[in-house]
Amino acid sequence: MxxxxxxxxxxxxxxxxxxxxxxxxxxxxxxxxxxxxxxxxxxxxxxxxxxxxxxxxxxxxxxxxxxxxxxxPLQLPPDLWLIFAPIKKARTDFIVEKAAEMGAARILPVATDFTNSERIRQDRLQAHAVEAAEQCGGTYVPEVAELQKLSALLDHWPENRQLMFCDEAEVGQRLFLDAVQSEDPPTASGPWAILIGPEGGFSDAERKRLQAMQQAHVVSLGPRILRADTAAVAAMTLWQRALGDW
Amino acid sequence: MxxxxxxxxxxxxxxxxxxxxxxxxxxxxxxxxxxxxxxxxxxxxxxxxxxxxxxxxxxxxxxxxxxxxxxxPLQLPPDLWLIFAPIKKARTDFIVEKAAEMGAARILPVATDFTNSERIRQDRLQAHAVEAAEQCGGTYVPEVAELQKLSALLDHWPENRQLMFCDEAEVGQRLFLDAVQSEDPPTASGPWAILIGPEGGFSDAERKRLQAMQQAHVVSLGPRILRADTAAVAAMTLWQRALGDW
The missing domain is CATH 2.40.240.20 (Hypothetical PUA domain-like; domain 1)
Known part of the structure; x- marks a missing residue:
């Protein structure tokens, strides 16, 4: 037994x-x-x-x-990063837990122009990821990175990593993943990242920079405004079903 | 302004x-x-x-x-019920909040054979749904029903309401929603419900009864076991994208 x-x-x-x-x-x-x-x-x-x-x-x-x-056997998740701006403690813990359950390979907290929370306890968040992996039957624990600036992360963005970017200001993008699925294999099967915006949204400068990235794909998460923790689960669901291991 | x-x-x-x-x-x-x-x-x-x-x-x-x-204008959500077995207080609150954000029309807590929590505070849960609607910019508040037995709910199940039923014992059903989408309009466009199993899973009797329902559609939520609150958001995401208002 x-x-x-x-x-x-x-x-x-x-x-x-x-x-x-x-x-x-x-x-x-x-x-x-x-x-x-x-x-x-x-x-x-x-x-x-x-x-x-x-x-x-x-x-x-x-x-x-x-x-x-x-x-x-060891089951590695797809090469998916979840990038998010830390919010209130309970919801930040929740995002990390959900990212581990949903099968993110790496979890990256970032400070954005409108981020309120400026510190995280990386060790506590890593412990949440471990606990979630214990609970969900996974054999892999995603690494929780130290907090870094979103701008610094984008300065060194890997050329081959696609970025799914959820912007509540965008609508009418529901077919994005279908489009990605029908593209050449390189886009669909390569490494990806999902970026969840902060509660206050992205700044204009951040939005412009993201939109100009050739790896960026904007996706809408429906007509209601989702909290960041909800958006994280919803975005990972769309990605896992379209491109991941679901 | x-x-x-x-x-x-x-x-x-x-x-x-x-x-x-x-x-x-x-x-x-x-x-x-x-x-x-x-x-x-x-x-x-x-x-x-x-x-x-x-x-x-x-x-x-x-x-x-x-x-x-x-x-x-008033924006009614699709005719989608979210049915779930109450779990620990914080996660039950969370499920209600997420159901309101994700656009469920009605939220039904049910007691299953393996449900531990036998009481809910309906008024508190309804207040969470109101707060979520205030936050997410919605113009509709889903009704939170009183706790009832799953068996009683199924005894009077509406004949035309399809039931998406998430069972961690099932795998390989990932194309279910694609199949539903390509069926005759009655299935895809009529009323639906999503049933999230309790943390301990369904009993054999419940599983048999659900599987025998002609309105039932089993869906898998990936290779990792999701907590009930995660499963609720993931299942609503799949449904909203395939059949709802996303």
Missing amino acids: NAKVRLYVDHPLGAGQTVPLDRDQAHYLFGVMRLAVGARVALFNGRDGEWQAEVAEASKRCGVLACVEQSK | NAKVRLYVDHPLGAGQTVPLDRDQAHYLFGVMRLAVGARVALFNGRDGEWQAEVAEASKRCGVLACVEQSK
Whole structure:
């Protein structure tokens, strides 16, 4: 029987491999989840797929798991970046969680001209991405980058990465993804990014710069104005269905 | 210049119409938002579109707004129900907010065989739907129904309402919406509902019953298991784009 508990570990996984637990992990498995020696745990590390492991040693502050067999191969998400401007804490946490669930490969918080929040706790956001991966059965954890300026990100934009850019000022673009799908393979199958605008919208300078990029594709998300967290999930849905792994 | 503040009122709106404010509304407009006599407020009531109104009288506990001109016609969402099993409070609130933003016409919480939460505060959820409509620029507020049993809802299921049913046990159904789109107009253009399963999944009895319904259409939401709140937004996105008003 496969384990009910899934745990991300930063340790190699493989046949015969043992995995030492740190204090937090031991507390979670033995204190909170009440697992005993012999119990099963599913492990993944973002590189070696998912492994069923058995509790070999358990104490309050440490423990050892032993890998038994691989239960899933590594499934990398498509090469999709989610770029967003941090908003209120709960909604920023939510965007990171949703990006991990929806299958983004990398999550990039950016400061825009109208961004209110100027700091993020990268370590906390990364922990949210890990937790979401544990919950959603994924074998990969997207990296949450440090906050950077949108202008700096665009200064070094990779030439071959397409950019889906959601602008509430735009309408009538609903067929964009159909168009992209019917284009030459390079556009549709190469690396992509989705950029979600800040709550206050883009500045005119930002909008002009984005519109001038040859990699940019504007998409509309319907007649109602979506909050940034809703827009992130909706945009990833459109992209995953048209070009991703759905 | 159009107003920055949008307010839902349960009062007729029209040329020459005045709208009395209750204590909470007066506190919000004059205490929190610091509006004075002559300031503009955008009003909607779910029936008469959006109206620009002017503050005619303002005091601590009451006030009067006077309609000036209509700024948006009434825009009804498509006839789409969102049906979901309540989960933890914050995520239930979130589902209601997202359903309103994404353009559901009606929101129906249901108790399923594996639902943990057995009560909801319908009035609180309805208030979340109102707030979401105020935020997203909509002119319509979806009704949040009282909690009912899924089995009772299915007992009286309207014959002409199609049911999009998201089951994490299903895969390989990604072309369902394309298929629906190419069918005869009755299926695609009639009333619809989206049913999001509970966190513990459907029971075997529920799954069998749903699968036997002629109105049921199973759809997959990708290779990762989505939380119920994520699934709600993703499913509404697919539906709105294929069959709705996006």
